[in-house]
Amino acid sequence: MNLADFFTHSKSLLKLTYPILIAQLIQNLMGFVDIVMAGRVSSIDLAAVAVANSIWLPITLTVYGLMMALAAIVSQLSGSSKYEEVVEKTYQTAWIGLVLGLSLVGLYYILMPIIAPHVTLEDKLAGLMFDYLGFIIWGAPGYCLYLVLRNYSEGLSYTKPTMIISVIGLLVNIPANYIFIYGKFGLPALGGAGCGIATALVYWSMFISMLSYCFYSKVLKQANLFTAFYWPVWHEIKNILTLGIPIALSLLFEVSLFAIAAIILVPFGALVVASHQVALNFTSLVFMVPLSIAMATTIKVGYAVGNNNLKQARDYTLYANILGLLLACVTAIFTLLFRKDIAGFYSTEEPVIELAANLMLLATIYQFSDTIQVVSAGALRGYKDTKSILYITFVSYWLIGLSVGLVLCVTDWIVPKMGPYGLWIGFIVGLTAAAILLAWRLRIIQQRLAFEIQRTTTST
Incomplete structure (x- = not known):
């Protein structure tokens, strides 16, 4: 490894990374603000927001994964200086986002009357939850279209707008929560359900802000969205979906794995579930760094691929993994040294703190494999190889990780049942399997492209 090259590539990567990281952390902070402000009304309001978010989060992450395809498409096209195609692909993705956002609104009002009678929550809790979802769903079109413009900008290597507009979203979120939760300026007090209106307003404000940036920005003029208009073209939309659906499903597999883990731990008692959630919440924040x-x-x-510079693409992949592992060392040491203090921030109960701290100890191990698997997946998206990510994550998370976790958690087949520790060991095994398989697939793609270039050069 050339040290000078490493510092050059790392500096370039970090220039793109830090605005994305800050934006991701702000998104998490908005969820934290919702929970805290709703919790000040009552425990029922807090529970309603938490349950509604557990339904809404997989939906938003699936949409997010689908729209991430645009960043890969735009980055390759910009590498080839095909800016007219950048605009066309962005419009086709925008049509997907618009239809998807409106469909979510329609589906909610079709399914809600069917599902609501079968919900077994107490009446007030169920009412607040459905009110929250009924409000937030109107933000779905704005959220989808914001993601289109975000990935268009990021694909062109401009990530700072994402950070700035996330700050705008937070500045809208806090006063909007205050107004709609507590009923200010003559409006009714909606309790936890008011967070739904606030979040919907955040989505639309972020979309409008990003749209304004795209309109006035000088740096985006090379691929100006406002100099042409494109109606939907089915085969283009199909190509984008073919690339985006595997990304969306792979994200869903990972999120659902951790969600089902909480359900598996329910028989072990509230203390165990609480400890698991504390450790999971913190490690999810740490995961924002490699993501x-x-x-x-x-x-x-x-x-680099769009520019036919395969060496540069390989170098960025290598140096991104090294950078990620170095930062994982930092976060792992921090977790190791302060895990009890971190757990104490979430809970005042000593048994919860002790168990959560022990689970965080296991989390320091999987931070390294988690880094390799997520960075390798990011590189594969850059090569527009997304189906392999879907297959590998399904096998690694569900067939390997969950199976090992279940066996160790609830059975005596290998060792006496380990409870939550067994499940977290399953996470380590699953993420390690994903890291190995994704890195292997990445190597295959790199070798295949190099061979194709060599064969083309030889034949000419």
């Missing part, structure tokens, strides 16, 4: 590096890697690798 942001992975998103920057997608952009850099895509641009």
Whole structure:
């Protein structure tokens, strides 16, 4: 490894990474603000927001994954200086986003009367939850269209707008929560359900802000969205969906794995579930670091591939993994040293703190494999190889990780049942399997492209 090259590539990656990381953390902070402000009304309001978010989060992540395809497409096209195609692909993705956002609104009002009678929550809790979802769903079109413009900008290597507009979203979120939760300026007090209106307003404000940035920005003029208009073209939309659906499903597999883990632990009691959630919440925040590096890697690798610079694409992949592992060392040491203090921030109960701290100890191990798997997946998106990510994550998370976790958690087949520790060991095994398989697939793609270039050069 050339140290000078490492610092050069790392500096370039970090320039793209830090705005994405700050934006991701702000998104998490908005969820934290919702929980805290709703919790000040009552525990029922807090529970309603938490349950509604557990339904809404997989939907938003699936949409997010689908729209991430655009960043890979745009980065490759910009690497080839095909800016007219950048605009066309962005419009086709916008049509997908618009239809998807409106469909979510329609589906809610079709399914809600069917599902609501079968919900077994107490009446007030169920009412608040459905009110929250009924409000937030109107933000779905704005959220989808915002993601289109965000990935268009990031694909062109401009990530700072994402950070700035996330700050705008937070500045809208806090006063909007205050107004609609507590009923200010003559409006009714909606309690936890008011967070739904606030979040919908955040989505639309972020979309309008990003649209304004795209209109006035000088740096985006090379691929100006407002100099042409494109109606939907089915085969283009199909190509984008073919690339985006595997990304969306792979994200869903990962989220659902951790969600089902909480359900598996329910028989072990509330203390165990609470400890699991504390450790999971903190490690999810830590995961924002390698995830942001992975998103920057997608952009850099895509641009290099579009520019037919396969060496640069390989270099960015290698140096992104090294950078990610170095930062994982930092976060792992921090977790190791302060895990009890971190757990104490979430809970005042000593048994919860003790168990959560022990689970965080296991989390320090999987931070390394988690880094390799997410950065490798980011590089594969840059190469526009997304189906392999879907297959590998399904096998690694569900067939390997969950199976090992279940066996160790609830059976005596190998060792006496380990409870939550067994499940977290399953996470380590699953993420390690994903890291190995994704890195292997990445190597195959790199070798295949190099061979094709060599064969083309030889034949000419």
